[in-house]
Amino acid sequence: DVKVTQSSRYLVKRTGEKVFLECVQDMDHENMFWYRQDPGLGLRLIYFSYDVKMKEKGDIPEGYSVSREKKERFSLILESASTNQTSMYLCASSSPRLAGFSYEQYFGPGTRLTVT
Amino acid sequence: QKEVEQNSGPLSVPEGAIASLNCTYSDRGSQSFFWYRQYSGKSPELIMFIYSNGDKEDGRFTAQLNKASQYVSLLIRDSQPSDSATYLCAIAPANNLFFGTGTRLTVIP
Numbered sequence: 001d002v003k004v005t006q007s008s009r010y011l012v013k014r015t016g017e018k019v020f021l022e023c024v025q026d027m028d029h030e031n032m033f034w035y036r037q038d039p040g041l042g043l044r045l046i047y048f049s050y051d052v053k054m055k056e057k058g059d060i061p062e063g064y065s066v067s068r069e070k071k072e073r074f075s076l077i078l079e080s081a082s083t084n085q086t087s088m089y090l091c092a093s094s095s096p097r098l099a100g101f102s103y104e105q106y107f108g109p110g111t112r113l114t115v116t
Numbered sequence: 117q118k119e120v121e122q123n124s125g126p127l128s129v130p131e132g133a134i135a136s137l138n139c140t141y142s143d144r145g146s147q148s149f150f151w152y153r154q155y156s157g158k159s160p161e162l163i164m165f166i167y168s169n170g171d172k173e174d175g176r177f178t179a180q181l182n183k184a185s186q187y188v189s190l191l192i193r194d195s196q197p198s199d200s201a202t203y204l205c206a207i208a209p210a211n212n213l214f215f216g217t218g219t220r221l222t223v224i225p
Contacts, residue, residue: 031211033212040217042215042218043160043215090160094211096211103148104150104165105150105206106162107161108159109158110158110159
């Protein structure tokens with residue numbers, strides 16, 4: 001059974017705090033992704049990684065950084081949390097594209113972060 | 117720009133009816149197409165994927181793909197109240213997915 005876990009379901013942090021969101025997958029997937037989801041805006045890609053120690057910016061990387069020291073773990077870091085980073089954060093993983101077709105992404109349960 | 121357009125809804129259908137969800141996309145290079153279901157407060161879960169033109173059936177769900185017209189649709193037969201959720205369409209021109217904003221479906225008992 002595929003499994004993507006995230007460290008917290010709900011998190012409340014203060015403005016200016018450094019926030020760590022952890023994601024772990026047990027499917028031996030190469031690709032991992034961080035999204036945020038806001039009403040009316042859909043899923044927006046923050047960062048992704050195709051391999052250990054590799055990272056690429058998505059559509060909205062400002063204010064975020066990531067770390068991938070091990071294949072199964074992908075961390076999202078909010079360097080200095082701000083109220084506009086209040087959102088649902090979703091981690092996903094997938095296998096790399098083969099033979100012209102992409103494989104589906106599996107999502108973790110999400111972390112609802114509130115920054116006050 | 118890899119745009120994925122969905123009607124945000126809400127789409128309301130009576131229980132037992134067929135729900136039809138549509139999605140258009142702009143990137144002709146897309147080869148893989150996915151439908152996700154997302155219940156309120158939960159994360160998206162994969163329902164179906166389709167790579168080839170035509171229909172693909174899985175239980176009560178049928179995905180339809182027309183690459184020439186750049187649309188993909190999802191039909192839900194015998195709709196149940198438990199199908200009430202937001203349905204996200206996603207395209208994959210490469211390793212990343214590009215999502216639409218979703219269509220909210222309500223099945224009325």
